[in-house]
Amino acid sequence: MSLLTVGSVAFDALETPFGKTDKIIGGAATYITLAASYFTKANNLVAVVGGDFPSEMIDILVSHGINTEGLQIKEEGKTFFWSGKYHEDMNTRDTIDVQLNVMGNFDPIIPDSYQGCEYLMLGNTAPAIQKQVLDRMNTRPKLVMLDTMNFWMDIAMPDLEAVLPLVDVLTINDEEARMLSGEYSLRKAANIIMKKGPKTLIIKKGEHGALLFQGDRIFFAPALPLEEVFDPTGAGDTFAGGFIGYLASTDDISFENMKRAIIYGSAMASFCVEKFGSERLVNLTEKEINQRVLEFVSLASFEIR
Amino acid sequence: MSLLTVGSVAFDALETPFGKTDKIIGGAATYITLAASYFTKANNLVAVVGGDFPSEMIDILVSHGINTEGLQIKEEGKTFFWSGKYHEDMNTRDTIDVQLNVMGNFDPIIPDSYQGCEYLMLGNTAPAIQKQVLDRMNTRPKLVMLDTMNFWMDIAMPDLEAVLPLVDVLTINDEEARMLSGEYSLRKAANIIMKKGPKTLIIKKGEHGALLFQGDRIFFAPALPLEEVFDPTGAGDTFAGGFIGYLASTDDISFENMKRAIIYGSAMASFCVEKFGSERLVNLTEKEINQRVLEFVSLASFEIR
Numbered sequence: 001m002s003l004l005t006v007g008s009v010a011f012d013a014l015e016t017p018f019g020k021t022d023k024i025i026g027g028a029a030t031y032i033t034l035a036a037s038y039f040t041k042a043n044n045l046v047a048v049v050g051g052d053f054p055s056e057m058i059d060i061l062v063s064h065g066i067n068t069e070g071l072q073i074k075e076e077g078k079t080f081f082w083s084g085k086y087h088e089d090m091n092t093r094d095t096i097d098v099q100l101n102v103m104g105n106f107d108p109i110i111p112d113s114y115q116g117c118e119y120l121m122l123g124n125t126a127p128a129i130q131k132q133v134l135d136r137m138n139t140r141p142k143l144v145m146l147d148t149m150n151f152w153m154d155i156a157m158p159d160l161e162a163v164l165p166l167v168d169v170l171t172i173n174d175e176e177a178r179m180l181s182g183e184y185s186l187r188k189a190a191n192i193i194m195k196k197g198p199k200t201l202i203i204k205k206g207e208h209g210a211l212l213f214q215g216d217r218i219f220f221a222p223a224l225p226l227e228e229v230f231d232p233t234g235a236g237d238t239f240a241g242g243f244i245g246y247l248a249s250t251d252d253i254s255f256e257n258m259k260r261a262i263i264y265g266s267a268m269a270s271f272c273v274e275k276f277g278s279e280r281l282v283n284l285t286e287k288e289i290n291q292r293v294l295e296f297v298s299l300a301s302f303e304i305r
Numbered sequence: 306m307s308l309l310t311v312g313s314v315a316f317d318a319l320e321t322p323f324g325k326t327d328k329i330i331g332g333a334a335t336y337i338t339l340a341a342s343y344f345t346k347a348n349n350l351v352a353v354v355g356g357d358f359p360s361e362m363i364d365i366l367v368s369h370g371i372n373t374e375g376l377q378i379k380e381e382g383k384t385f386f387w388s389g390k391y392h393e394d395m396n397t398r399d400t401i402d403v404q405l406n407v408m409g410n411f412d413p414i415i416p417d418s419y420q421g422c423e424y425l426m427l428g429n430t431a432p433a434i435q436k437q438v439l440d441r442m443n444t445r446p447k448l449v450m451l452d453t454m455n456f457w458m459d460i461a462m463p464d465l466e467a468v469l470p471l472v473d474v475l476t477i478n479d480e481e482a483r484m485l486s487g488e489y490s491l492r493k494a495a496n497i498i499m500k501k502g503p504k505t506l507i508i509k510k511g512e513h514g515a516l517l518f519q520g521d522r523i524f525f526a527p528a529l530p531l532e533e534v535f536d537p538t539g540a541g542d543t544f545a546g547g548f549i550g551y552l553a554s555t556d557d558i559s560f561e562n563m564k565r566a567i568i569y570g571s572a573m574a575s576f577c578v579e580k581f582g583s584e585r586l587v588n589l590t591e592k593e594i595n596q597r598v599l600e601f602v603s604l605a606s607f608e609i610r
Contacts (some may be wrong), residue, residue: 158451208510209525225523294609
């Protein structure tokens, strides 16, 4: 089944304890579509970049089977830029610089050929834009997933509250779940958040794994303990891309299949952090992914007698 | 098979966001032996208390089948006392008061009837005392497990380094693993720590579950997401007691059985935090424990097609 992803395609400049980069390709929709490309070839992108965005980077997306018809190129504008520095523990980071540029007035135009997409991934961007995308879909997709962050809870909570009733799956991290619900207990937080609209909630806990909530069902997926986390940028987006890419490819939105999808998403995220930016994501093999998934099986499985 | 636990039996005074207690029964060995009592009836305790320790509390231990022959009562002394206050997030706490009292010169005398125990649990106490216990065992137990904490790494690291080569299973939390190894990555930390002696390492991550390392094998056990954590005191000791109690009762120290033991330990810890102190641990039923273990199965199981 076909997937539509709307979100940012950007330049990032990163610094981690392991080194720093100049401007490299980044953005939520980049990570999402790249991760999803290993599962579905009906992989449609809506985003905006400036005239400074190198065509070779678009070629990389196209070479992964990503449909870039909906990628707007504003020749007169500059691409969204984010620069950040990670602390020693890699769990926290400081934003050094943000230049919204062409993202500042992003009009998410949906090409006609994208209409009828069954799976819609609303990558992290302004909730008003996320709602606009939904309004522009001629038919409601089978599954709508939304990613957001604390920034939007701070400055656009009413917009976020307006879009939440329209989505099926919300993905946020543990701090954001606490912020959105006002509850410290993630179990209580999940119940409050699901009342705001999304029937399914994924709480990402980074190196501590992820929790999947749906009604009174809970699934916990571990994160793979890695020797080295090189650069966590994009790990959450990669997770989301692997998750929804797997769902789209199997066209099965049962809870059991969502559990599998979370494992695939976690496996993709575990690759993402091994190198800077999306470097590791652009040249994975199916064999590597399947082997990584088997590591998750081995990590998490036990039998009670 | 029989279990011997050496550690503190104490008074605690606790304050959490949910309330506060006067002196209640606490101490590592109390939690360990109570948790283990649901798995093994050959459950031997070595500890020391003062004349102020109420006999009714000893009766509670005895009623759980715990052998208190090795519980020394120093009539002229006072029982070890710890008082602490938890922060809002329940993950951090301040120590308000510590009075070592009779623990200050604890001589861990092993009654003859305890000799030959196959499973030995060295609860958190001075590493020199833990080593003394090992020296006093006429035959080396089949499995020796040791719990310790950052406090001993600060003030008695040489003693700790001396006892580590003598134990099979070490259990510490994530911060302590980083402190003991000098590595942030828990996977790297585990490899360094296992080189210090213990072939098996359990890293407790509180609400984020636990990791079991043995050679190049890793198992991740989730923690049950709870509506409310009422009082975390003793959760780590309860986890250890459930773990080694299960191993002793099944007399199987294979990696597969240790995975099960971690689930049972986690289940016991999830009960512990539901009430103040050891209150919830003293009146559990086998049915409740088995139901809780099934919640872990449901939480963690998935199938890759």
